[in-house]
Amino acid sequence: MEFRVLGPLTVLCDERELALGGPRQRAVLAALLLRPNESITAERLVPLVWDHPVPAAESNLRTYLTRLRKALACPPEPVARLVRDENGYRLTVHDGECDREVFAGLAERGDRAFREGDHATAADQYQRALALFRGEPFGGVAAESALSAAAVALTERHRTVLERRMEAGLALGGHRELLGELRRLAARSPERETLTRLLMLALHRDGRRDEALAAYTAHRARLDTELGVEPGAELSTLHERVRDGDPSLDLPRHAATGPVSSFRQLPPDIADFTGREAELARIARAAGEGGDGPVIVFLTGMGGVGKTRLAVRAAWSLAAEYPDGQLFTDLRGHDPELPPADPGAVLEGFLDLLGVHRTEIPRGLDARSRLFRERLTGKRVVLVLDNAADAAAVRPLLPGAAGCLVLITSRREAAVDGAVAVPVGMFTEREALSLLGRILGEQRVGDEADAAGELVGHCGRLPLAVAVAAHRLRTRRTWRMADLVERLGGRGLGELAVGDRSVERVLALSYEALGHRERRVLRLVGAQPVQDATAASTAALCGLDVATADGILRSLAAEHLLGVIAPGRYRPHDLVRAHMTALSAVEDTAGDRSAAVERLLDWYSRAAYEIAGRMVVYPVRLVRPIPSTPVPVPETASVADGVAWFDVEYANLYALIRHAAAAGRPEHAVQLPFLLRVHYTNRDHTDDWIAAMEIAVDAARALGDLAAEGHARVILGMINHNLSRLRASREQVTMALDLHRRGGDIEGEAGATMSLGHLDRAEGRYRQALQNYERARALYVAIGDRAWELSLSGAMGETLHQMGRLDQAIDVLTATAAVQTDLGFGSVASTLTNLGAALRGAGRVAEAVETLERALAGFRARSLTRGEAEALVQLAKCRRDQGDTEAAGELAREALRIARGLGDRAKEVDAVKVLEDLTTDAGEAS
Incomplete structure (x- = not known):
């Protein structure tokens, strides 16, 4: 027998879930489980079950105990578990049968290993303990003071173990793998300073010192705003050590490296989950049988039938068998407004959780899918892919090797190779009534049995409808079930899109009850x-x-x-x-x-x-x-906060661009794509970016706005340039230049002319590039735009370098960088990168390295990953010149990862060339 309290209160007999009755009866069982194998008198049980005087409490208690004794009868066992003796009532629980005691033992072993410095054992024990949690402790139990206190204590212990598991993982070298989970945990629980401390340490060890400091600044600001206090001494000390570059914070040389993290993305288990025994047994049977590949279960049924709840319950119930983690995503296959989730974006999130640095995530869907399968090899993980439109939506997200369980939900039948099909139909009447009892109490359902049967009939036995109806009754204590049945039967409502009139009636009634x-x-x-x-x-x-x-x-x-x-x-x-x-x-x-x-x-x-x-170096382009x-x-305290906001809101922002275009709102359709440029520049959404800018072009035409159309075409030219589509890029920029000249837009003409200079330089026409740069710079001088004037000086210096006029290039770039530094322009990082390249070309490699390291720090401080990739390539070349081939290779590979993640073909080619040169050097040396 198994007693599970770390989530919805559940008892299993021979892997079969027992019916434990309503919330109050469950509270009696929970009270007994707080003192297992101990005789407890009725006088001591009553205050554990009720926190206020109740008439005939002991009589009611005896009734509950009698029912529990019958409910806990387990045929394979000859002796009753719940008995009454001369000292009271005693529930027999053997070693290892209650997850609360198992959790405590695992956590204690983890603590002991942690104190002894055995972090691998500690991480393993902690993870096994955490896998036992399925949601809020004692779920589905009437919340009385004693039980609430026990639940709070367990929740706090869970949080402490989670923090200890993170700390053990960091000691094992898992900082990169833990970053994603630490970010989420710290954001969800800002009051827990330990999480912020661990996040800062992980960021520091991953080479993200500025982000670590930013995390402290954000935490300190939040404390000051909400509580008027300063961070604790331990966190403040860590901040100082990170700021000062304390080498003792680095990972010890003997520490193990590699993935140590698991991830727990599942939504909380459902306290009032009811029925579905056959479906759960089928899923468990499929998981137990296994095979050469992953176990895939496809749950299908109409909307509102409870597919997601069933998948989540199954995932929680099997979580201990898959200790390496659980992944969950909503694929939005049936959303009436939004397009389905992009499999590539889903994989990006999964890979981040699996410890793949964002710069290492490849651009293409196939490449991401291959890396995802590779990272799951040898792991036991549960994946829940919710709301899939069809088989094509899930194929890129499937693991390849045995050991994983995949639960897919969809409203449509679909053929997925090797999948076990589990249809999810309406509740039986018994299951529907059981759900009513879970929410309203079995006694109330029993007292109004006829009306309860009519009610679930009106709801079509659809779980969503039954649950909504029950919650309506629970908040209207003066209503009888017959009252709700009468209201449902007397109101004719229009059809829902799914065509289920019963669901309509329930939803409409719930809606009408609102203010x-x-x-x-x-x-x-x-x-x-x-x-x-x-x-x-x-x-x-x-x-x-x-x-x-x-x-x-x-x-x-x-x-x-x-x-x-x-x-x-x-x-x-x-x-x-x-x-x-x-x-x-x-x-x-x-x-x-x-x-x-x-x-x-x-x-x-x-x-x-x-x-x-x-976030940006240059002012945000406003075309309206x-x-x-x-x-x-929202307030954002750092560039990292801004990046996070755009990441979270991107789906909404892109949906608004599409809506504005479809709904004939050109003012917004033309402006929003420009506002997302900062996001698109540092994320692999190239197809979306092109689509957004094409929407901007169409909207600008609708408005007759030549300047806006021209600016949009310049960006389309830049995107095509990054993709090495130089002919398409020149076509867009040439059209933009014509539009700006026709409209008398000097700023736009300057930008388009500068873009032509970039294209000339990419095609080796350096003199023509200088002429275009000089024209553009003169236009910027005329309108007083100092930032772009200096940027063009930097581009001219870079061109002079490419022409072999090194001394001139160094003079121009040195002067430009000095002015940009004095004026506080963030664009100085680009100029320093070009200056470093020129210094290297002149044989001044040591100066070049110093200059390029300054550039790299500037790019990283503002999360400008494209510039970071270029600085890394140039640094790699310098290290090769100095004979440090190992450092050169690391820098070039990092640049290659970033370039591929951004889909920047030109920078990818540069990084590959450095690696090829290093390979040639090694061959010649041998």
């Missing part, structure tokens, strides 16, 4: 053209203040009308979204709907503009005025 403001927010959030909602974005959408929007979102989540996908981020279920879209078309005027989306577009435009402005908005935009 006016809540209904309006739910309609607009459901109908909005983006994926998620935050308090700030909802405030903008609905014309509210942030605090009010936050309260309404929390209320809607509590009513199970919105899902919480991350702290502070909400998303409606597909059926709710479809229903709200239909309702909004009826209840909101076209003007109201248009104004709401306009406010959302304005807020995202303002947020992207301000956040990008804190940025509207003001009364809703504050």
Whole structure:
């Protein structure tokens, strides 16, 4: 027998889950499990089960105990587990049967190994302990004071073990593999300073000193704002040591290296999960049988039938068999507004969790898929691929070797080689009534048995509908089930997109029970053209203040009308979204709907503009005025914070670009793509970037805005240049130059002329390049743009170097860098890179190395990965000149990883050339 309390309270007999009754009866069992193998009197049990006086408490207790004794009868066992003796009631639990005790033992062994310096054993024991957790302890139990305190204590111990596991992993050299999880944990629990300390240490050991310092600055600012206190002494000391480059913080030479992290992405287990015994048994059987490849289970059924809940429950129940981690992603295969998730982007996130540095993630889907399979080889991992549109959506995400379990959910049947098909149908009446009992209490369901049967019938035994109806009754204590049945039967509602009228009735009734403001927010959030909602974005959408929007979102989540996908981020279920879209078309005027989306577009435009402005070297390009908005935009304390914001919001921003184009909103369709340039420059979304800029071109034409069209074509030219499509690049830039001249746009003409100079230089026409640079610089001087004037001086110096006029190049670049430094221009990093290359060409290699290291630090401080790749290539060449082939190879390989991750063909070729030269050197030496 197994007693599981580290999640929903569950008892298994011979791998079969026992029916334990309602929340109060479960509380009695939980109280007994707090003192296993100990006789407890009724007088001592009552205050553990009720925290307030209850009439006939002992009588009720005896009833619950009698039911539990029957429920815990396990046929293979000859002796009853729950007995009454002269001292009270005793629950027999053998060693290893209760996950709480197993967890405590594993954690203690981990602590002992950690104290003794055996970090490998500690990491293993801690991970085994963490794998036992399936959600909030004692889930599904009536929350009384004693049980709540026990649950809180277990949760705190879980957090401590998680932190210790991270610390052991860092000691083993797993800083790179742990970074992704540490970032998420530190963001989710900012009050736990240990996580910030470990994140800083991992960043420092990964060579990201500036990011480590930025993490401290952000944490300190948060403490000051929220609590008015300073960071603790340990964290402050670490900050000083990182700042001063303390070598003792580096990984000890004897430390092991390689992946030590596991990852736990599963949503919490569901406390009121009910039924599906046959489906769970089939999944467990498939996992147990295994085979030569991964075990793949394909769960199919209509929307709202509970496929995701079943997959999550199965993943949690089998988590101990797959100790290397759990991955989860929503593929958005059935989202009515948003396109399906890009498999390449999903793989990028998975590879990050698997410890692949972002610069090492290849660009192409096939390459990412191969690397993903390689990284999973030899691991035992559960993957949940939720809401797949079809088989093609999941094939790139499948592991290749045996040892992994993949659970796929979809509304459509699909052929995936080797997959076990598990159809998920409606609940049986027994299962539907059981779910009602889990939520409302079995006694209430038993007292209104006839009405309960009618209710689940009206809900079509669809789990989502039954759950929503039950939650409505739980919040309306004066309603009888018959009242809800009458209301459901007497109201004719329109069809939902999925055609299930029963679901409509339940959702509509739940919706109508909301207040006016809540209904309006739910309609607009459901109908909005983006994926998620935050308090700030909802405030903008609905014309509210942030605090009010936050309260309404929390209320809607509590009513199970919105899902919480991350702290502070909400998303409606597909059926709710479809229903709200239909309702909004009826209840909101076209003007109201248009104004709401306009406010959302304005807020995202303002947020992207301000956040990008804190990140970039040059001013953000504005082709239209940025509207003001009364809703504050997020504060970002560092470039890394800005990068993180764009990463999280990218799907929403891109959806808004597409919406603006489709809905005939050219003002936003032309501006938003420019605001995303800072994101596109450092992320592999090249196809999206091209599509966005083509939208900008079309929108500019619709507005008759020659300048905006010209600027968009210059960027399209730059993208094609990065892809080594020089002819296509020149076509775009030439059209841009003509547009700017026709419109009298001197700034635009200067930018297009500069781009022509870049193309001339790439094609070896250096004199023509200098002429174009000189023309462009003169135009920038005329309009007083000092930043671009100096940038062009740098480009001219680089061209002089390529022409072999080294002394002139060094003089020009040295003077330019000095002025840029004096003026505080971040673009000095590019000039220093070109100066370092020129110094190397002149044989002044030591000076070149010093200059290039300054450039590299400048690029990294602003997360400018394209510039970083160029500086690394030049440094690699210098190290080769100095005979340090090992360092040269490392630098070139790092540059190659970045270039491939960005899809920058030109920089990739440069890095490969250095590596080929090193190979030739080695051959000649031998």
